[in-house]
Amino acid sequence: xxxxxxxxxxxxxxxxxxxxxxxxxxxxxxxxxxxxxxxxxxxxxxxxxxxxxxxxxxxxxxxxxxxxxxxxxxxxxxxxxxxxxxxxxxxxxxxxxxxxxxxxxxxxxxxxxxxxxxxxxxxxxxxxxxxxxxxxxxxxxxxxxxxxxxxxxxxxxxxxxxxxxxxxxxxxxxxxxxxxxxxxxxxxxxxxxxxxxxxxxxxxxxxxxxxxxxxxxxxxxxxxxxxxxxxxxxxxxxxxxxxxxxxxxxxxxxxxxxxxxxxxxxxxxxxxxxxxxxxxxxxxxxxxxxxxxxxxxxxxxxxxxxxxxxxxxxxxxxxxxxxxxxxxxxxxxxxxxxxxxxxxxxxxxxxxxxxxxxxxxxxxxxxxxxxxxxxxxxxxxxxxxxxxxxxxxxxxxxxxxxxxxxxxxxxxxxxxxxxx
Ligand code: SF4
Numbered sequence: 001x002x003x004x005x006x007x008x009x010x011x012x013x014x015x016x017x018x019x020x021x022x023x024x025x026x027x028x029x030x031x032x033x034x035x036x037x038x039x040x041x042x043x044x045x046x047x048x049x050x051x052x053x054x055x056x057x058x059x060x061x062x063x064x065x066x067x068x069x070x071x072x073x074x075x076x077x078x079x080x081x082x083x084x085x086x087x088x089x090x091x092x093x094x095x096x097x098x099x100x101x102x103x104x105x106x107x108x109x110x111x112x113x114x115x116x117x118x119x120x121x122x123x124x125x126x127x128x129x130x131x132x133x134x135x136x137x138x139x140x141x142x143x144x145x146x147x148x149x150x151x152x153x154x155x156x157x158x159x160x161x162x163x164x165x166x167x168x169x170x171x172x173x174x175x176x177x178x179x180x181x182x183x184x185x186x187x188x189x190x191x192x193x194x195x196x197x198x199x200x201x202x203x204x205x206x207x208x209x210x211x212x213x214x215x216x217x218x219x220x221x222x223x224x225x226x227x228x229x230x231x232x233x234x235x236x237x238x239x240x241x242x243x244x245x246x247x248x249x250x251x252x253x254x255x256x257x258x259x260x261x262x263x264x265x266x267x268x269x270x271x272x273x274x275x276x277x278x279x280x281x282x283x284x285x286x287x288x289x290x291x292x293x294x295x296x297x298x299x300x301x302x303x304x305x306x307x308x309x310x311x312x313x314x315x316x317x318x319x320x321x322x323x324x325x326x327x328x329x330x331x332x333x334x335x336x337x338x339x340x341x342x343x344x345x346x347x348x349x350x351x352x353x354x355x356x357x358x359x360x361x362x363x364x365x366x367x368x369x370x371x372x373x374x375x376x377x378x379x380x381x382x383x384x385x386x387x388x389x390x391x392x393x394x395x396x397x398x399x400x401x402x403x404x405x406x407x408x409x410x411x412x413x414x415x416x417x418x419x420x
Pocket of ligand 1: 185
């Protein structure tokens, strides 16, 4: 191959001038974000602080470094009582009382690992807000539940079916953390349950009979809260069904329990063809070295990892914070997939942003950052009617002299030839 020192031809001096002027515009367009970004912490930069908290938590729980890296130890030692919590970071007597009060109604629990990410000096730390009960949950007057999703969309045990070609098998109600914003907070109950083989066999039989099903999502709860051999069995059964083309796993473990992603688990997944794993990073502080290592193992095993963020007031309902999250996720090989609008359900009103906030975020992503960093913003339709994308409108008029009038991400209004 020959070497050309000048690069591609065809750009005139005038062309370079125009390009330089455009670059000035681009630099201006991004400056606000670059300033804001300095104040948005990423877990990759907090390793030392998190390590200190880890040591403190290990001392409180009387655990070793080896135990810390064992996901089963993490689950056994999930922090569920106020006394332990108060030994990890400061809690006033009033806060302790409130946590106990809320906990009587809806379960709470946080893995020692996730607790180590909490900034002890920040009562509004996004990690704390997602994991520790707040009195706002009890003060929420909206008594809204949504039984239709379960009532009308389960044609067989353990199955939820909302779409033509795919469905969910719920394998457990257990989670590696009880997220305070969880839509299933009422379904979690007070005990962990793994659904029995008989029920899963009925679900598998349903899939065998319905040949249009090509995509099966294992979730819960959190699909990775069951043992490797149980998942291995379900995945093997699905492998044997010819019309099932892909399998998906729904889990928050890469975020809240990254040690769950063991070498043995990844070796098991590697046997099972195309597997897509979707997780839920909601803030850049969750993008840590352990989370990055977990995702790297998964990708080495051929598993593609996506992110389903929930739009949460006080956590990420901000155009800069969300953009940083999307970019930080890509840094550790996680592809932004969805931003879910937070539903109106009992106890989570304080997390709900407006749809306008979500639209502003989408407006501020498109063009301002690479398409890879842009997920689909979703409203989940009431009554279990499925995910509906919502987007800023770029089309201004579809018939201006046979042309479409639209605006660009940067605000330029243009015509586009729409001749048939
Ligand atoms: S991991 Fe998912 S299902 Fe479990 S509590 Fe969190 S949001 Fe809910």
